[in-house]
Amino acid sequence: MTLERARSAIDKGIRYGLGFGGYHPTDPLPCRKAFKSVKKAGIPVPVRALWCDCSGFVSWCLGRSRKPGADFKYWLSTDSIWSDATGKQRTACTTRATRRS
Numbered sequence: 001m002t003l004e005r006a007r008s009a010i011d012k013g014i015r016y017g018l019g020f021g022g023y024h025p026t027d028p029l030p031c032r033k034a035f036k037s038v039k040k041a042g043i044p045v046p047v048r049a050l051w052c053d054c055s056g057f058v059s060w061c062l063g064r065s066r067k068p069g070a071d072f073k074y075w076l077s078t079d080s081i082w083s084d085a086t087g088k089q090r091t092a093c094t095t096r097a098t099r100r101s
Contacts, residue, residue, distance in 0.1 A: 005061045014050045021056025022066035022076065030060035054078060 009030055014021075021031035031052035037044040052060075059066035059076045066076040074080060074091055085092040 002061050002063075005063070006057075009057070009060075012050065014052050016053060017049075017051025018053050019056075021052025022059035023056070025060055025063050025065050027060070030057045055081070 008028075012029055014029070014031060017031075017034075017036045020034060020036070024032065029050065031050050033048055034051055035046045035048050036051050038047045039045070055077045056066055064072060064076075068075050074084070081092045084090055085094050
């Protein structure tokens with residue numbers, strides 16, 4: 001089901017936006033339309049679009065919010081996932097390919 005969800009977001013016009021997406025796991029897409037400031041010719045311009053970052057996308061694919069909640073008390077972000085995987089391993093762990101010798 002996780003891969004099916006991921007594939008369902010292909011070609012939907014989702015753009016990368018740090019800190020966006022993954023807040024509403026029951027939505028049909030990993031993000032909702034939002035405004036983000038984008039520089040055009042050096043001038044910041046608000047652009048309304050579907051914005052999502054990698055952790056927001058992964059959270060949505062897993063069917064959970066990236067925000068801490070009663071059932072899952074950890075914030076899902078790339079930094080927190082990496083820190084946990086290389087530390088206490090409460091929710092993530094490294095694989096052979098990521099381990100350094």
